[in-house]
Amino acid sequence: xxxxxxxxxxxxxxSVTTVSRALAGYQDxxxxxxxxxxxxxxxxxYQPNLLARGLRSQRTQTxxxxxxxxxxxFPNEFFNQFLLGVGDTAWRNHYDLLVSAQVPGEExxxxxxRMVKGLRVDGMILARTRKNDPRMPYLQSQGHPFVVNGRNxxxxxxxxxxxxxxxRMGIRAATAHFIALGHExxxxxxxxxxxxxxxxxxxxxxDALREARLPLRDEYILYGDLQRSGGYQAGLALLSRYxxxxxxxxxxxxxxxxxxxxxxxxxxxxxxxxxxxxxxDLPAAEYAMPPLTTVRQPIYEIGQRLVEMLxxxxxxxxxxxxxxxxxxxxxxxxSSGFNGRR
Amino acid sequence: xxxxxxxxxxxxxxSVTTVSRALAGYQDxxxxxxxxxxxxxxxxxYQPNLLARGLRSQRTQTxxxxxxxxxxxFPNEFFNQFLLGVGDTAWRNHYDLLVSAQVPGEExxxxxxRMVKGLRVDGMILARTRKNDPRMPYLQSQGHPFVVNGRNxxxxxxxxxxxxxxxRMGIRAATAHFIALGHExxxxxxxxxxxxxxxxxxxxxxDALREARLPLRDEYILYGDLQRSGGYQAGLALLSRYxxxxxxxxxxxxxxxxxxxxxxxxxxxxxxxxxxxxxxDLPAAEYAMPPLTTVRQPIYEIGQRLVEMLxxxxxxxxxxxxxxxxxxxxxxxxSSGFNGRR
DNA sequence: ATAGTAACCCGAAACGTTTCGGATGTCAAG
DNA sequence: CTTGACATCCGAAACGTTTCGGGTTACTAT
Numbered sequence: 001x002x003x004x005x006x007x008x009x010x011x012x013x014x015s016v017t018t019v020s021r022a023l024a025g026y027q028d029x030x031x032x033x034x035x036x037x038x039x040x041x042x043x044x045x046y047q048p049n050l051l052a053r054g055l056r057s058q059r060t061q062t063x064x065x066x067x068x069x070x071x072x073x074f075p076n077e078f079f080n081q082f083l084l085g086v087g088d089t090a091w092r093n094h095y096d097l098l099v100s101a102q103v104p105g106e107e108x109x110x111x112x113x114r115m116v117k118g119l120r121v122d123g124m125i126l127a128r129t130r131k132n133d134p135r136m137p138y139l140q141s142q143g144h145p146f147v148v149n150g151r152n153x154x155x156x157x158x159x160x161x162x163x164x165x166x167x168r169m170g171i172r173a174a175t176a177h178f179i180a181l182g183h184e185x186x187x188x189x190x191x192x193x194x195x196x197x198x199x200x201x202x203x204x205x206x207d208a209l210r211e212a213r214l215p216l217r218d219e220y221i222l223y224g225d226l227q228r229s230g231g232y233q234a235g236l237a238l239l240s241r242y243x244x245x246x247x248x249x250x251x252x253x254x255x256x257x258x259x260x261x262x263x264x265x266x267x268x269x270x271x272x273x274x275x276x277x278x279x280x281d282l283p284a285a286e287y288a289m290p291p292l293t294t295v296r297q298p299i300y301e302i303g304q305r306l307v308e309m310l311x312x313x314x315x316x317x318x319x320x321x322x323x324x325x326x327x328x329x330x331x332x333x334x335s336s337g338f339n340g341r342r
Numbered sequence: 343x344x345x346x347x348x349x350x351x352x353x354x355x356x357s358v359t360t361v362s363r364a365l366a367g368y369q370d371x372x373x374x375x376x377x378x379x380x381x382x383x384x385x386x387x388y389q390p391n392l393l394a395r396g397l398r399s400q401r402t403q404t405x406x407x408x409x410x411x412x413x414x415x416f417p418n419e420f421f422n423q424f425l426l427g428v429g430d431t432a433w434r435n436h437y438d439l440l441v442s443a444q445v446p447g448e449e450x451x452x453x454x455x456r457m458v459k460g461l462r463v464d465g466m467i468l469a470r471t472r473k474n475d476p477r478m479p480y481l482q483s484q485g486h487p488f489v490v491n492g493r494n495x496x497x498x499x500x501x502x503x504x505x506x507x508x509x510r511m512g513i514r515a516a517t518a519h520f521i522a523l524g525h526e527x528x529x530x531x532x533x534x535x536x537x538x539x540x541x542x543x544x545x546x547x548x549d550a551l552r553e554a555r556l557p558l559r560d561e562y563i564l565y566g567d568l569q570r571s572g573g574y575q576a577g578l579a580l581l582s583r584y585x586x587x588x589x590x591x592x593x594x595x596x597x598x599x600x601x602x603x604x605x606x607x608x609x610x611x612x613x614x615x616x617x618x619x620x621x622x623d624l625p626a627a628e629y630a631m632p633p634l635t636t637v638r639q640p641i642y643e644i645g646q647r648l649v650e651m652l653x654x655x656x657x658x659x660x661x662x663x664x665x666x667x668x669x670x671x672x673x674x675x676x677s678s679g680f681n682g683r684r
Numbered sequence: 685a686t687a688g689t690a691a692c693c694c695g696a697a698a699c700g701t702t703t704c705g706g707a708t709g710t711c712a713a714g
Numbered sequence: 715c716t717t718g719a720c721a722t723c724c725g726a727a728a729c730g731t732t733t734c735g736g737g738t739t740a741c742t743a744t
Contacts (some may be wrong), residue, residue: 002461004730015694020732030692047459051397052730055699060393062440069426080422084411087443091453096462098404099441101429111433117389119344119700120438228629257629287570287599289631346700357724362702372722394700397729461730 003046012040023048054119063090063310064121066111067101068128077282078252078299079127082149085303086125093311095122109134116144123310125149129196136160147310149302151325154199161313161322163305167197167279170295170328171204174249174277177293177330179212181337183247183275186214187238188221189231189259191251198223201251201279220245224255231258239266239274246274247336253278253285256292260335271337281331293336295328302326345388354382365390396461405432405652406463408453409443410470419624420594420641421469424491427645428467435653437464451476458486465652467491471538478502489652491644493667496541503655503664505647509539509621512637512670513546516591516619519635519672521554523679525589525617528556529580530563531573531601533593540565543593543621562587566597573600581608581616588616589678595620595627598634602677613679623673632676639670 005023009016014037022029022037054060065086067079083099090097098121102108112135115121123145126135131153139146140160148162178186188205191198202221209216222237224230231250235258238245250256256278263274270276271290278285281296305324312318347365351358356379364371364379396402407428409421425441432439440463444450454477457463465487468477473495481488482502490504520528530547533540544563551558564579566572573592577600580587590605592598598620605616612618613632620627623638647666654660 002459002730005732006730016731017694017696017733018692021693024732028692033692045459047455049397049730050456050460050462051393051402052699053732055391055393055397055701055729056731056733058699077419077422080419083441084443087441091442091444096456097441099425099429099439100433101426102433113389114392114438117344117387118392120392228625261629283570284626287603344700348700358701359703359724359726360722363723366702370722375722391700394729395702397699397731398701398703400729 002049003044004049005046007044008037008040008046011044012037058119060096060120060122061094062096062098062121063307064098064115064124065100065127066108066115066124067099068104068108069101077254077284078280081282081299082127082303085300086307087303088300089304089307093307095307095311104130109138112138116142122314123147125306125310129153130194131156131196133196145310145313147306147313149306150197151200151323153196154203156196158323161309161318163302163309163324163326164197165297165302165326165328167200167328168204168207170279170297170330171201171249171251172207173204173328173330174279174293174295175205175208176211177277177332177336178247178249178275179208179214181247181275184214185217185242185244185246186220187234187242187245187248189224189234189238189248189250189255190221191226192223195226198251205249224250224258226252226254228254228258228261231255232262233258235259235262236265239263239268248274248276250276250278253280253282253292253294256294256335257284257288260288260290260292271334275337276335277330279328285331286333288335290334293333294331296331297328298326344391345386346391347388349386350379350382350388353386354379400461402438402462402464403436404438404440404463405649406440406457406466407442407469408450408457408466409441410446410450411443419596419626420622423624423641424469424645427642428649429645430642431646431649435649437649437653446472451480454480458484464656465489467648467652471495472536473498473538475538487652487655489648489655491648492539493542493665495538496545498538500665503651503660505644505651505666505668506539507639507644507668507670509542509670510546510549512621512639512672513543513591513593514549515546515670515672516621516635516637517547517550518553519674519678520589520591520617520619521550521556523589523617526556527559527584527586527588528562529576529584529587529590531566531576531580531590531592531597532563533568534565537568540593547591566592566600568594568596570596570600570603573597574604575600577601577604578607581605581610590616590618592618592620595622595624595634595636598636598677599626599630602630602632602634613676617679618677619672621670627673628675630677635675635678636673637670638673640668644668 005016005019008019019037022034100111102111127149129150151158151162151164222234224234248259250259256276259276260270263270268274278292278294281294285292285294347358347361350361361379364376442453444453469491471492493500493504493506564576566576590601592601598618601618602612605612620634620636623636627634627636
């Protein structure tokens with residue numbers, strides 16, 4: 001059934017050891033011998049048994065990724081792009097990807113244990129850190145290589161390798177953009193409080209208000225669920241309670257779309273009546289009606305850098321920089337009313 | 343470092359064999375012994391080494407999925423949902439998922455060989471079949487379990503297990519819907535010709551025209567790339583060449599969004615001036631402006647059924663029905679002008 | 685002739701699990 | 715007292731690979 005090293009050994013007249021070493025590129029095998037063995041291997045259609053190899057060498061050439069999901073709201077476009085960056089880079093470096101999607105909680109930790117202690121993966125990629133996240137301490141206690149997309153919350157130390165985007169600067173830029181356009185009553189739709197980056201985004205909002213000496217009004221700040229529907233509800237709530245609000249900063253694009261829907265639902269016009277901004281710059285942001293002003297984060301690149309960092313750690317050559325904060329950039333489009341008739 | 347059966351054996355005073363059998367639930371071990379062994383295993387934090395288990399038992403409890411991608415245009419929302427259905431169901435059945443994304447071609451086949459002959463996976467899930475698809479014959483020749491999302495093209499036999507949606511009926515319903523609204527010049531934006539389901543969608547379009555005794559005009563039929571941009575280009579081309587066209591059937595939602603953009607770009611109104619329909623019913627379809635009339639396919643369910651079917655095949659209990667065509671359903675929204683002022 | 689060296693090769697053990705084919709002990713029936 | 719049946723348990727082999735620690739040969743320098 002399966003072609004093994006033994007088959008090649010028998011057919012080529014060499015030992016299993018030599019066949020193994022020839023195929024692995026060791027220098028202590030005659031070049032002619034190697035060619036012959038390679039030829040036989042090709043004829044037989046040999047493919048190494050990766051389980052056996054992994055068992056023996058304690059290396060699986062596989063990375064693990066557990067996508068955090070909430071109820072039905074699964075991998076949205078963000079994780080799409082993330083998965084692409086991670087998957088591409090892993091493949092280019094000859095690593096496979098073991099993927100699971102788990103709701104945070106006990107089962108999620110079981111999935112981590114299974115991957116890590118089942119020796120299935122050489123390293124793990126974590127995403128969407130939460131407050132008091134149990135995953136990093138666990139992996140640290142196991143001494144298992146891992147990298148994280150996102151830091152811990154501002155008030156917790158982040159003593160692990162990560163790649164994050166500068167949310168604080170991003171939201172600050174978006175808020176400042178609205179202030180520059182003359183808005184004084186600016187709503188904020190935050191991610192759920194348990195998400196680690198929520199703190200940074202709030203800071204950015206506060207920064208911008210402080211700089212402009214505008215009062216910080218807590219009642220203008222609502223939490224959403226990162227989905228479109230959460231943005232919609234928050235948007236409706238803000239608009240009905242505080243009609244003076246003329247701009248809303250949403251902390252991701254999906255919620256921004258919901259906010260836009262809420263605005264339109266109330267018979268107002270996005271951009272001219274109420275300005276909106278998002279965060280992520282998903283492809284859909286550009287095509288929304290009106291196109292969404294948003295903070296772009298390089299999602300693909302984040303995945304890519306994470307994998308490179310992780311592989312470096314696995315092979316014992318960690319990059320000198322293992323805590324990276326990438327810049328974010330404000331992309332101004334019509335939803336902020338910049339080109340509107342304000 | 344790692345806790346093995348030997349450790350449990352030493353600590354509990356039983357043999358490795360008995361420990362293994364106790365944990366595996368065999369009946370020839372004393373219940374009291376079993377409890378004791380389980381307890382020791384828990385105290386030690388035992389997690390089976392899945393590589394060793396797989397090597398010995400020739401089962402990995404892992405399914406393989408290679409997402410077909412074109413250039414940068416990666417897993418779009420469709421594969422998101424698909425991945426969710428597949429991932430959820432796999433997890434519920436205690437299977438892991440090995441994922442890769444490959445551009446069709448030589449490298450793609452290498453990825454398949456690697457997964458299959460490297461003995462990493464117990465079965466494979468294929469998606470987006472193409473004409474003359476080399477993957478199914480390969481897997482058949484290897485006698486490796488697999489299931490497919492989608493059939494072969496209408497003119498090729500499909501002698502493998504699959505779950506597909508009834509594209510033909512879906513497009514036929516969409517086209518007939520336009521005809522019923524009085525449209526006589528209806529454009530069609532097809533997927534690339536090498537995709538297997540393109541033939542079925544074309545048939546559906548032809549069916550509807552034939553039924554209504556409307557002439558089939560080949561020049562109304564264009565091919566897109568399944569992306570938004572392809573729909574945009576096709577839409578512009580149709581509208582500029584044939585101003586009499588008053589409705590366009592796009593073969594997926596992404597292309598339909600592009601067509602809508604093209605219509606608006608030309609100063610026309612979607613729905614009233616030119617009606618549009620899509621296929622898939624992505625979440626974004628409902629929120630588009632105007633909301634998109636489209637053919638819904640149960641993407642999550644397809645993934646779910648595929649995994650159930652595949653696991654059945656793996657464990658030797660294939661379901662009686664291994665070639666499933668699920669119904670599709672037309673969802674009428676504003677983009678077809680049904681509620682418009684036509 | 686001998687020792688040393690380089691080039692090439694190989695046997696055997698090990699990774700952690702499952703499973704085959706018994707082995708042992710106990711007890712009831714004959 | 716023997717036999718058989720049953721309930722428990724276990725030794726050893728096997729899955730396919732890598733790697734450690736050599737071994738053999740042929741050549742070079744003494």
